[in-house]
Amino acid sequence: MAGTTGSLDVDDPKFRITPTQQMGAACSGALITSLFVTPLDVVKIRLQAQQKALVTNKCFLYCNGLMDHLCTCVSSNGNNSQRHWYQRPSHFNGTLDAFIKIGKNEGVLSLWSGLSPTLVLALPATVVYFVTYEQLRTRLKDWACRDCSNRPQPLWAPLIAGCTARLWAATAVSPLELIRTKMQSKKLSYLEVHEALKSLLQYHGWRGLWKGLGPTLLRDVPFSGIYWVTYEKFKMMNNNKSTFAYSFLGGSIAGSLAAFITTPFDVVKTYRQIEMAEKEILSEPPMLCGASTFSVICNIYKKNGLSGLFTGLVPRVVKVAPACAIMVATFEYGKSFFQQYNMKEYEKHLLNLLRNDLD
Template identity: 40%
Template sequence: MSLSYKQRVIMNQQDKNISIAQRMISACSGSFITSLVVTPFDVIRIRIQQQEILPEPCCQQHFPKHYSYHLKTTPLLKQHPPELFWIHNKYCNAAENCTKITSTFQGFSQIIKNEGISTLWRGLSLTLLMGVPSNIIYFTGYEYIRDHSPISKHPLNPLFCGSLARILSATSIAPFELIKTRLQSIPTGTGTSQHVLTHLLKDSFELVRNDGISTLFKGLQITLWRDVPFSGIYWSSYEILKSRIAIFLNTDFNTNHQDDWKVFTTSFLSGSISGSIAAFFTQPFDVGKTRLQITMEENQQVKKTNMFKFLFNIYATEGIGALYSGFGPRVFKIAPACAIMISSYEIGKKFFKNGNNKIN
């Protein structure tokens, strides 16, 4: 057994010195800052990913009730093109000139110019609402499962536990994630964001009345295909990088107050690198999730298309680049999000460990 793995086991055993409630508080500590920093990148990512199915020009003053779908598509989609849910009325009377977003920072510039800077933080309230329960379930769930797993001493344990924790977390917030994705995809017109959100919530309740509660879980399957492997890859990479950087910096994750900066640095670097690696391997699923959640797809044959066929159709008709559209803003979002959350979590745990040791 390698030295780094031994240190990982020791660190995991030391984590048992804090309670579940203390872990929950630690998990929430970085949610607000993380959401504030990464929400603009989320908006840009979603806008880039929906461009492929937008009519041209993308934001005319008035949308026609039906538009011709002239992009490269499969024969099935030529007959029954996916329709953006906000394309008809009440959502968008946006600027006549809606320039195509070609990069993350060009997207910032265009949205600020055409729609106002506040649009970059659209969905922030929902992000915060999701962040608290999601991070509690995800971080505390991961460590609880990790410490009680029947394969807790196996090197693949982080992959298994991270994946299971993400299934629980993603399923619990799926309805909020659907509404947030749809909210961020709508270009700002004459109405305020609150006006758009009000209409969106009314439409969501109407869909639930007509088609059942399952409509709020649209895209969950592909979300799990994105988030479960992401979490497995993330936690496996994080545990390895954390132990190796900790050895290099001689980091004490326990009670040494002088090591707080080392704990932060070790966690921050490990979290950002691990998040970037996981984002690369799961990007195609992120593209598929966004497209599914912002389209109507009323045709039953399209609805029955399974996830792998859906992604293969994108690859076959639009190329591999389409499966990695929005990758830049997603990495700009994920790297700091993972870094801030995990470093806040580790610092929070260290704070509680110090307090518990003083009491004992």
């Protein structure tokens, strides 16, 4: 299997992959993406720590290319042997220098520090997202093209499917993310998750499980819509023939464009998420909510101008573009693999029916 669907229609109902097969393709894609992109974020966090951006009892954002995760800094109490990976002392002169020194002085595996806890949420969230997107997109396409199966897919189908899938996935994972962050701040094990849930519900009620979801959706929903419309349009330019290389290029272009357009929302989301964590998650008593999203945008614009709303654009694109490219290319490859399998099974079924008729 060369990773290409040839002349097959990937959405042909006879060969269309099942939700279970979609889950397998998304899961493998998420794992591979995490393995490739995590070192970029580890280096970014170490550079931030060097500039005193990370201090005791504060938060930092960790991302494996698929999802952001709030992590709390834990004091090492001056014990070098117990220093956490983000607190290890060193001096880096840049990104490339950081890669070299971390690999040389701490071992290559240090570049994947913090990967395990993020996979706990990243894998299931990514599976939910991609499976929901595929299910919605194919059904919207079937409905739009019910009178003519040869009609090209309308671009509003991936737009609606992408936005809806991200809305559902982010909403479903938000309570788990808050609970996990609370567990980190109180040093609880996964077996004591009920303690974290009890603490959160005590001060905020059930609605507290979705605190901070607004800023996340403000960035992720538009990003998802822009990304999938761009990617599906790119596929149409190749007559929907999906090779790994073409999917990789399309995912990179779509991810870069979506990251550029939504960077202001990312700046606001990061500001609000960390502020919320420090005031509402890391503290025991309930705290007052911070400024509204609109107020944050206005304050950033007044202080730093338009450039302030695009802070971190370059590192974000550098991280998002390969993450999107690897994820969608791997996902498309998995879809192609399962479709080829379904086609062979369909042919076997037809042969068996033919034999039965002859008998």
